[in-house]
Amino acid sequence: MHPSHSLRLLACCVGLAGLVACSSAPVGPARAADVVSHVERIETASETAKDRVQVAMDRLKAMLAIEQRVEAMPAYEEFVAAIDASEQTASEFRAGIDAMREAAAPLFEQWTADLEVFTNPGMRRLSQDRLMRTRERFDAIGADADPAQSAYDEFNRGLRDHALFFYHDWNRASVSAIEQETNALVKHAAKLQTRLEGCRVAARAYVDSSALSSPPPSPAPAASATRPSASTADGGAGAPAKQ
Numbered sequence: 001m002h003p004s005h006s007l008r009l010l011a012c013c014v015g016l017a018g019l020v021a022c023s024s025a026p027v028g029p030a031r032a033a034d035v036v037s038h039v040e041r042i043e044t045a046s047e048t049a050k051d052r053v054q055v056a057m058d059r060l061k062a063m064l065a066i067e068q069r070v071e072a073m074p075a076y077e078e079f080v081a082a083i084d085a086s087e088q089t090a091s092e093f094r095a096g097i098d099a100m101r102e103a104a105a106p107l108f109e110q111w112t113a114d115l116e117v118f119t120n121p122g123m124r125r126l127s128q129d130r131l132m133r134t135r136e137r138f139d140a141i142g143a144d145a146d147p148a149q150s151a152y153d154e155f156n157r158g159l160r161d162h163a164l165f166f167y168h169d170w171n172r173a174s175v176s177a178i179e180q181e182t183n184a185l186v187k188h189a190a191k192l193q194t195r196l197e198g199c200r201v202a203a204r205a206y207v208d209s210s211a212l213s214s215p216p217p218s219p220a221p222a223a224s225a226t227r228p229s230a231s232t233a234d235g236g237a238g239a240p241a242k243q
Contacts, residue, residue, distance in 0.1 A: 029212075031107050035138075036211045038100035039203050042141060045093045046200035049152060050193050052089045056082040056159055057189050063166060064175050064182065076166065083159045090152045097145050104138055137209060140202045148195035155192050158185045 026034045059079040111131050118124035162185070165178060175182075 031103075031110075032210065033212065035100070035104045035107050036207055038096070038103045039138075039141065039206045039210075041096050042093075042100055042145065043200050043203035043207065045089070045096050046145075046148075046196045046203065049089050049093055049148075050196045050200075052082075052086040053152075053155065053189055053193055053196070056086045057186065058082075060159065060162060060182070060185070063162075063170070066170070066172055066175055076163075076170065080163055083156065083163060086152075086159065087156050090149070090156055093145075093152065094149055097142070097149065101142070108135055108138075134206075134210060137202070137206045141199060141206060144195060144199040144202050148192065148199050151188070151192045151195055155185070155188055158188065 056079075059075075059082040062075050063079050108131070111127075115124055115128050115131070118127065158181075162178070162182070166174065
């Protein structure tokens, strides 16, 4: 085949691939609906994260009430498993926020560009006003989600520190020794749940205003009170941190 023919064939294939890629992306009302779907996932993720935080704190409190525990090892393993679940949820929450922003960027860019296409000045102003309000509601989600994510990561680090501290030294004296750090983590958990609730409320406000129809979302599955034991580093209790 002549080289020029090969180049034309290659260019054609690249062009077709581009058309296929473009056609797979949602456009028009489907694009707006896709953003709403991502925001709904953040609403659910925020609720799930609150549950994970509560379960982890319940497991920590069980660790602290050492005089009330007959079987120590299950309590430690359940605590480590709750930390694992909390860290996984934090990772999913972060990924959901990134995906939501990625989905929303082309929507707002195209909406802004299309304002210039209007021939009716009144409709242009109305659309521009709705764009501004929609963008404000969307930005409000991130304004709550970003500090919530940072606080969640800090909370999980605090849990891991407690697990590591108790890994080799778990008794009444060690519990008393870190009482100040534990109390600080309890307060941090309460503030974190407030931030996550703010994120959930902001997401719900966006959905209520932007969805074609917005029935109440299905309740997020509550974090199970019983967790599978974490993997072991030495055949015994769960390791305090992932290796």
